[in-house]
Amino acid sequence: MRVVLQRTKNSSVTVNDKIVxxxxxGLTLLVGITHDDTIEDVEYVADKIVNLRIFEDESGKMNHSLLEVKGQILSISQFTLYGETKKGRRPNFMAAAKPxxxxxxxxxxxxxxxxxxxxxxxxxFGAMMDVSIVNDGPVTLIVESK
Incomplete structure (x- = not known):
């Protein structure tokens, strides 16, 4: 499992011109799943994300977690996180799990x-989506279960 997370001031996702x-x-999560992911991967990544100390305290240091600041999550499925680009010019998505x-x-x-x-x-899930993100910081991290 692979998640790109961004600390955000606000974010939204639109499908067919409608905000869904x-x-x-809080955090905007771009979430990729691969073939051998399990519920253990899901639980590990979820726990890691909500407890990462990436929100600033009163001194401006990243000391607070999403749980502590009572932030929200916008979660977006994104199979392209498992796109392989080493060979050729067209990404290979064979590592992405089947829908x-x-x-x-x-x-x-x-x-x-x-x-x-x-x-x-x-x-x-599976829709063409327009994602709007106002990245705070900017703070962008990758969390993986493997």
């Missing part, structure tokens, strides 16, 4: 986040 998910403050498997784990991931008392908004 948005947050005011049925990926959707199941992606939904479980969002439920694990919600179980930690986090407000989670999402896009629509």
């Amino acid at each position: 998910g948005q947050i005011d403050f 049925d498997f990926a959707e199941k784990l992606y939904n479980q991931f969002n439920e694990v986040l919600r179980s930690k008392d986090i407000k989670v908004q999402t896009g629509i």
Whole structure:
């Protein structure tokens, strides 16, 4: 499992000119699932993300987690995170999980986040989405389970 996270002032996702998910403050997650991911990967990544100390304290140091600042999450499925670009000019997406498997784990991931008392908004799995992100910092990190 691979997640690109961005600390955001606000973000939203639009499908067919309609906003389907948005947050005011927290993290925007671009979520990739590969073939051998399991519920253990989901739980590890979710726990890591909500507890990362990447929000500033009163001294301007990154000492607070998403849980501590009561931030929200916008979670976007993104199979292209498993695109291989070493050979040729067209990305190879063979490492990305098949849609049925990926959707199941992606939904479980969002439920694990919600179980930690986090407000989670999402896009629509498999849809063409326009994602608007106001990156705060900027702070961008990659969290992987493997």
